[in-house]
Amino acid sequence: MALFRGEQRSLFGEILDWMLTPLLLLWPVSLALTWLVAQNLANKPFDRALEYNAHALAQLVSVHGGQTYFNLPQPASEILRADDSDAVYYQVTAPNGRFLAGESELPSPQDDQERPVGLVQLRDAELRGVDVRIAWIWVRLSLPEPNLALIQVAETREKRSVLATEIIKGVMLPQFVILPLAVLLVWLALARGIKPLHQLEERIRARKPDDLSPINHKDVPLEVVPLVDSVNDLLGRLNDSLATQKRFLADAAHQLKTPLAGLRMQAEMAQRADANAADLKLSLQQIGRSSMRATHTVNQLLSLARAEGPGALLQRRPCNMAEIVLDAMHDGIDRALAKHIDMGYEGMQTDDLEVWVNGNATLLGELVRNLLDNAINYTPSSASTPGIINVRLLADPFGHVLVLQVENSGPGIAEEDREHIFQPFYRVLGSEVDGSGLGLPIVQEIARQHGASVTLEDAYPKQVQRGVVFSVRLPTTKAPTLASPV
Numbered sequence: 001m002a003l004f005r006g007e008q009r010s011l012f013g014e015i016l017d018w019m020l021t022p023l024l025l026l027w028p029v030s031l032a033l034t035w036l037v038a039q040n041l042a043n044k045p046f047d048r049a050l051e052y053n054a055h056a057l058a059q060l061v062s063v064h065g066g067q068t069y070f071n072l073p074q075p076a077s078e079i080l081r082a083d084d085s086d087a088v089y090y091q092v093t094a095p096n097g098r099f100l101a102g103e104s105e106l107p108s109p110q111d112d113q114e115r116p117v118g119l120v121q122l123r124d125a126e127l128r129g130v131d132v133r134i135a136w137i138w139v140r141l142s143l144p145e146p147n148l149a150l151i152q153v154a155e156t157r158e159k160r161s162v163l164a165t166e167i168i169k170g171v172m173l174p175q176f177v178i179l180p181l182a183v184l185l186v187w188l189a190l191a192r193g194i195k196p197l198h199q200l201e202e203r204i205r206a207r208k209p210d211d212l213s214p215i216n217h218k219d220v221p222l223e224v225v226p227l228v229d230s231v232n233d234l235l236g237r238l239n240d241s242l243a244t245q246k247r248f249l250a251d252a253a254h255q256l257k258t259p260l261a262g263l264r265m266q267a268e269m270a271q272r273a274d275a276n277a278a279d280l281k282l283s284l285q286q287i288g289r290s291s292m293r294a295t296h297t298v299n300q301l302l303s304l305a306r307a308e309g310p311g312a313l314l315q316r317r318p319c320n321m322a323e324i325v326l327d328a329m330h331d332g333i334d335r336a337l338a339k340h341i342d343m344g345y346e347g348m349q350t351d352d353l354e355v356w357v358n359g360n361a362t363l364l365g366e367l368v369r370n371l372l373d374n375a376i377n378y379t380p381s382s383a384s385t386p387g388i389i390n391v392r393l394l395a396d397p398f399g400h401v402l403v404l405q406v407e408n409s410g411p412g413i414a415e416e417d418r419e420h421i422f423q424p425f426y427r428v429l430g431s432e433v434d435g436s437g438l439g440l441p442i443v444q445e446i447a448r449q450h451g452a453s454v455t456l457e458d459a460y461p462k463q464v465q466r467g468v469v470f471s472v473r474l475p476t477t478k479a480p481t482l483a484s485p486v
Contacts, residue, residue, distance in 0.1 A: 012194055019186055027179065031172065038167035042160045043133070050135035051120040053153045057090055058118075058139045061100075061149050068094040068141060068149060070101045086156040089127065095146040103127070106152055109136055115148055131157050196221055200228070212239040260294060263287055318480045319361045321402055322350040325393055328368035335376050340386045343372075347393035348402075354395040357402055358477040359450045367446040368404070370439040371470055375408040380465075395476070404472040407459045412466035418456060443472070451475055 062069050070092040091102035107125050115138045122135050136152040200220055212235045217228040270283035329345060336343040348355050357364070372389070381387030392405040413421060422444045447454045452474045459467030 011197075012190060015190055015194075016187070019190070020183060023179075023182070027175070030175075034168055034171050035164070038164040038171070039160075041167060042163040046155065046160055047122055047133070047135070050122070050133065050153050050155060053088075053090070054120050054135045054137045054151055057092065057151045057153060058137050061092060061139055061141070061151065063141050063143055066143065068098075068100065068143070072101060085158045085162070089132070089154040091150075091152045091154075093150040093152075095141060095143060095148050102152075103154070106134070106154055108150070108152075117148065125154070127154060133157055133160070197224065200224065212236075212242070263291060263294070315360055316358055317361075318356045318477055319359050319364055320350055320355055321357050321364070321404070321474065322348050322352065322355040322393055324361060324365050325368050325391060325404065326350070328365055328372055329391060331369065332372045332376060335373075336389065339376065339379070339381045340383050341376060341379055341381045341389055342386050343376075343389040343391070345391045345393075347391075348395060352395075353479050354397070354476060355393065355402065356477050356479045357450070357474045359474070363446045363449065367443050367472065368406075370443050371404075371406040371472075374439045374443075374470075375406050375410070378468075379408040379410040396473075399473070400476050401473045402476050404474065405469055407467065407469040409459065409465055409467045412458055412468050413456065422454075443470075447472055447474075 057070075057072070060071055062071065089103040089106055091104070091106040092100040093108070094100055106127060109121075109123065117138050117140045120135050120137045122133065125132055125134050132154040133156075134152055134154045136150060139149045139151060141147045141149055196219070200215075204215070214232040214235060215228050217225050217232070220228055266283045266286040270280050270287075272279075326345065329343065333343065372391070375389045379387035379389060388407075388409040390405075390407040392403070392407070394403045394405070396403055422440050424438055424441045444454050452472055455471045455473075456468055457471075459469040
């Protein structure tokens, strides 16, 4: 029952509903209970008067010569009937059922009821269509069986109804004043209770757009502290995210500045008046190389943004990891051959059941390509001393994971650099490799999106060229069920 609720839920209205609705529902119940209690209270004094009259009439029954007589003096009869509000009736019946005196139409008690001698009993009945209250008593006489005479005294219920009504008025009329006052006090108390929420709202609205400092929760109620702490946690994560974005944009601008500056310088050199054909050709080659570098950096930035985007998690389905790895190797084989690198593959095939993972095929392909590009870039190779890159795809049935390994015979990665290589734009000093520093951060972000882990270790720890092997552990899934041909 929503008494104070509009289209949008209101905390004030919700609390007011839960406080006032039970109160308003219990009020009719209170009325009914008060009526029942008032009826009971109103019956007691008049029931005692009926019991007294029944006992008094019982003493007027006598036996003479084997006959039952009832002698009611005239003054007693007048006193019995002297009532301005209610009519009083009586009935006396001999043991043999013979009517002796009183009102003959007064209903008799049911035959199946017990007949306790000398005990007054009470019941409700009707006499000529009017509700009456009857007290009756069985009196034992000095006669042979049957020897029980019945005396009944009945009274209409007007005085009882009046008394019950007066009791209800005395109890309920003050409630008509107290109930609205209670509703008003509840309203005022609730408005006062949620005032700290309005104050908190005003404090938040008064903040500047760039103010992401934590909200002071010492001035708010204890019940609101968890909410404020959650908002503070969100503000902290938002602040970290904005700081990361600012740092990322600054680093991206710095990385793009170098190739763009090279393009401008080579363009200016090509425009010199004394430039010959050889100088012009060299400048064009440098321009092409700088544009390729800028294009590669932009592509890597887009890949990292796509990997970090929330939409990457929305398009997941079973992916054949062997197909993804082989496709990525096919795309990089030309670069490897150009550097005289021996690139090979070993491990699981596309028709194996354990090669399936649940993920985004595009992002997983980007992960493999970046690992291969990193291996090709950092593997020294020549025609006389070719470098080696081994790609493995292995199943771990006990851990329910698929292990992708990309191993190269390069110089390896020093221990102090391993904790930094997954940071954007970080490049190992002295490597003399023209890269963007975004490949491994992309790999780590895509792995994180797929619940995978990325580790690295020396490929040949006892050799001078220790190399490095990157391992990605991907959770496996069941192979999709293919529809059987009809």
